[in-house]
Amino acid sequence: xxxxxxxxxxxxxxxxxxxxxxxxxxxxxxxxxxxxxxxxxxxxxxxxxxxxxxxxxxxxxxxxxxxxxxxxxxxxxxxxxxxxxxxxxxxxxxxxxxxxxxxxxxxxxxxxxxxxxxxxxxxxxxxxxxxxxxxxxxxxxxxxxxxxxxxxxxxxxxxxxxxxxxxxxxxxxxxxxxxxxxxxxxxxxxxxxxxxxxxxxxxxxxxxxxxxxxxxxxxxxxxxxxxxxxxxxxxxxxxxxxxxxxxxxxxxxxxxxxxxxxxxxxxxxxxxxxxxxxxxxxxxxxxxxxxxxxxxxxxxxxxxxxxxxxxxxxxxxxxxxxxxxxxxxxxxxxx
Numbered sequence: 297x298x299x300x301x302x303x304x305x306x307x308x309x310x311x312x313x314x315x316x317x318x319x320x321x322x323x324x325x326x327x328x329x330x331x332x333x334x335x336x337x338x339x340x341x342x343x344x345x346x347x348x349x350x351x352x353x354x355x356x357x358x359x360x361x362x363x364x365x366x367x368x369x370x371x372x373x374x375x376x377x378x379x380x381x382x383x384x385x386x387x388x389x390x391x392x393x394x395x396x397x398x399x400x401x402x403x404x405x406x407x408x409x410x411x412x413x414x415x416x417x418x419x420x421x422x423x424x425x426x427x428x429x430x431x432x433x434x435x436x437x438x439x440x441x442x443x444x445x446x447x448x449x450x451x452x453x454x455x456x457x458x459x460x461x462x463x464x465x466x467x468x469x470x471x472x473x474x475x476x477x478x479x480x481x482x483x484x485x486x487x488x489x490x491x492x493x494x495x496x497x498x499x500x501x502x503x504x505x506x507x508x509x510x511x512x513x514x515x516x517x518x519x520x521x522x523x524x525x526x527x528x529x530x531x532x533x534x535x536x537x538x539x540x541x542x543x544x545x546x547x548x549x550x551x552x553x554x555x556x557x558x559x560x561x562x563x564x565x566x567x568x569x570x571x572x573x574x575x576x577x578x579x580x581x582x583x584x585x586x587x588x589x590x591x592x593x594x595x596x597x598x599x600x601x602x603x604x605x606x607x608x609x610x611x612x613x614x615x616x617x618x619x620x621x622x623x624x625x626x627x628x629x630x631x
Contacts (some may be wrong), residue, residue, distance in 0.1 A: 298618070305347075305350075306347040306348060306349045308322050308323070308326075308348055308349070309502050310347055310349065311340065311343045311344055311349050312343075313348060314341070314343035314346065314347060315336075315339040315340045315343040315465045316339065317336060317340060318413070318416040318417060318437075319417060319419075319517070320416045320417065320419045320437065320438070321336060321340070321416070321435075321437040322340050322415045323419065324437045324438075325340040327345050328487060328552070328598050329354075329437070329607075331372070331437050331438060331439075331607045332435065333373075333435040333452075334356055334432075334436050335435075336435050336437070336448050337625045339451050339594050342389060342481055343470060345547065349437035352444070352610060355408045355431070355483060356443075363418075363419055363420060363421055364393050364394050364395060364421060365394065365395050365396075365397055365418075365420045365421060366384065366385070366389055366394050366396045366421060366422045366423070366424060366600065367396075367397055367398075367399065367411075367418075367420040367422070367423045367424070367425070368382065368393070368396055368397065368398045368399075368423075368424045368426060369398075369399055369401070369411040369412055369415065369425045369426060369427050369429075370398060370399075370400050370401075370411075370427050371384065371400060371428055371486075371514070372400070372427075372517060372552045373384060374518075374544065375484070375516070375518055375570055375572075376543070376544070376548065376570070376572035376573050376574055377542070377543075377587075377589050378426060378589075379572075379573070380424055380572065380587075380589030380590045380592075380593065381590070381593040382396065382398070382590055382593060383590055383593060384590040384592060384593020384594040384595075384596070384597070385424060385593035385594070385596055385597045386593075386597075387590075387593070387594060388593075388594055388596075388597025388601065389450060389554070389598070389600070389601075390431075391596045392601065393566065394422075394627045396424075397415075397420065399411035399414055399415060400427075401427060401428075401430055401596035401619065408430050408518055409425070410429075410430045410431070410464055410544035411427075411428070412425065412429060412433065412436070412462045412564060413429075416436065416437075417440075420438065421438060421439070421522050421604065422438055422440065422441075422598050422600045422603075422604060423436065423438060423439070423440040423441070423568065424440075424548065424600070425440065425441070425442045425443065425445060425446075425450060425453070426444065427446075427501060428441040428447055428448065428486050428521075429442075429445055429446060429449075429450055430446045431448055431581065432448050432449065432450075432451075433448070433451070434450070434451040434452060435451070435452060436450070436453070438588075439452045439454075439599075439600050439604050439607070440452065440453040440454070441455070441456055441596040441599050441600055442454070442455050442456075443452060443455075443457060443490050443592055443596055444458075444487065444592075445460060445487040445488045445490075445491040446458045446459050446486075446487040446488075446586070447487040447490070448538060448543050449459065449484065452611070453459060453611075454599040454600075454603065454611055454613070455593045455611075455612070455613045455614065456592050456599060456612075456616070457592065457614070457615055457616070458492050458588055458591075458592060458615070458616045458617070458618045459588035459615050459616065459618050460488065460492055460552045460587070460618065462617060462618050463492075463495075463498055463569065463585035463587055463618035463619075463620075464492050464495035464539075464569075464585070465495065466500065466618065466619070466620040467499075467539055467567050467569075467585060468495075468496065468499030468500075468503075468539075468586060469499075470504075470622065470626065471500055471537045471539070471565060471567065471626065472503060472565070472584070473546045474565065474626060474627065474628045474629060475628050475629035476528065476536050476537040476565060476629045477503060477505050477536075477629075478505065478508070478532075478534050478535050478536050478537070479499075479500065479505070479507035479508070479536070479537045479538075480494075480508045480509065480510075480525035480528045480529075480532055480535035480536065480538045480539070481493060481496045481507070481508065481510075481528075481538070481539045481540075481541070482509070482510060482511050482521055482525050482528055482538060482540045482541060482545055482548075482549050483496075483509050483510070483512050483514075483524065483541045483542050483547075483585055484511055484513075484514045484516035484520045484521075484542075484545060485512065485513055485514065485515065485516065486516060487531075487540045488516075488541075489512070489516055489542075490512075491539070492541050492569065493512065494507060496539060497509075499587065504577065508528065508531070508532040508535055509528070510524045510525075510527040511524025511525075511526040511527060511528070511545075516541055516545055517544050517545065518542065518544050518545065518547045518548040519548060520542040520545055520548065521540055521541075521544065521545030521547060521548025521549045521552075522545060522548030522549065523548070524545065524549070525538065525540075525548065525549040525552035525553065526546075526552050529552065529553075529556060534566065536564060536565065536629045536630060537564060537565035537566070537567070537626070537629070538553070538564060538565070538566050538567070539567045539568075539569075540566070540567065540568050542567065542568060542569045542570050542572075543567060543568035543570045543571070543572045543574045543575040543580075543584055543608075544570075544572070544574060544580060545568070546566055546567070546574075546575070546580065546582055546584070546625075547569035547580065549566060550566060552593060560625050561625055561626055561627035561631060562627065562630065563622065564630065565583075565625065565626040565627055565629070566582065566583075566625045566626070567582070567625065567626055568580075568582045568583070568584040568585075569585045569587065570584060570585070570586075570587055570589065571584045571585065571586035571587065572584075572589075572619050575621070575623070580623065580625060580626055581587050581626075582621045582623055582625045583620075583621065583622050583623045583625050584620075584621055584623070585618050585619070585620055585621070585625040586620070586621050587616075587618050587619060588616050588617075588618065588619075591616050592616060595614045595616065599614065
């Protein structure tokens with residue numbers, strides 16, 4: 297007589313699937329973490345009861361241990377701003393025994409593979425999101441810091457950013473002091489670019505000039521800066537100064553200006569944003585805003601350590617003052 301096959305014992309993955317959450321969040325519930333919201337906790341407990349899940353003691357003990365890893369999510373490896381932020385973050389987290397791992401959002405066809413989901417599945421201890429999250433997130437279950445201005449929200453996260461309104465205001469006043477009024481702006485996609493564009497438009501209204509900008513759907517990289525500047529010069533050839541949304545876009549803007557025979561700064565002033573190593577290069581020698589990426593990274597690390605020590609601490613919104621760095625790419629408006 298054949299024995300009836302024994303039903304497979306439910307796993308933590310089965311519980312996560314039934315509750316509609318990540319495996320790492322189930323682990324947090326099993327270990328009594330205060331970081332989990334009550335609705336999520338109830339969903340996990342209901343799934344455990346329905347499936348008859350019984351956690352392995354050895355697995356529970358393993359899950360209780362920290363991985364001592366902080367996940368950092370970015371959206372463009374070519375943007376040197378992330379290097380500054382990473383340096384600051386590691387300066388704080390490294391001496392406390394934490395490793396910083398980096399992942400980038402990427403597309404498979406037209407489907408976004410979200411790095412946040414990947415980090416949650418590997419049970420990092422904390423997250424730094426220095427990119428557009430990709431969608432709204434809530435109750436990630438681990439200490440999280442969002443850096444910069446983003447289109448989508450991550451509820452329950454601390455925020456650290458530089459003062460972008462101040463930074464753009466410094467740029468606009470600097471260019472006006474040099475006699476520029478027909479100021480163009482090369483922008484791109486994303487929350488930070490939108491914030492800088494809005495501040496630019498406020499500045500143009502202040503001086504009574506129409507806004508002249510292009511590229512709002514472009515990537516915020518060199519190609520986006522080039523394409524945006526080509527479009528800007530086609531629509532507004534009268535501009536005497538160009539403010540690029542970041543230093544990498546300014547590099548593309550410089551190439552587009554050169555192609556039409558306009559030299560920087562004699563024919564057009566060029567200003568960037570970030571004060572990256574690129575801006576400090578002898579080729580660009582770019583006037584730019586220092587948004588203090590290193591300090592943003594340090595403040596992010598401090599926020600994570602604070603929340604790891606006290607998960608119930610009040611959420612923080614840290615804003616770091618920006619400053620203008622003047623170099624040779626900006627000069628008086630041509631007469």
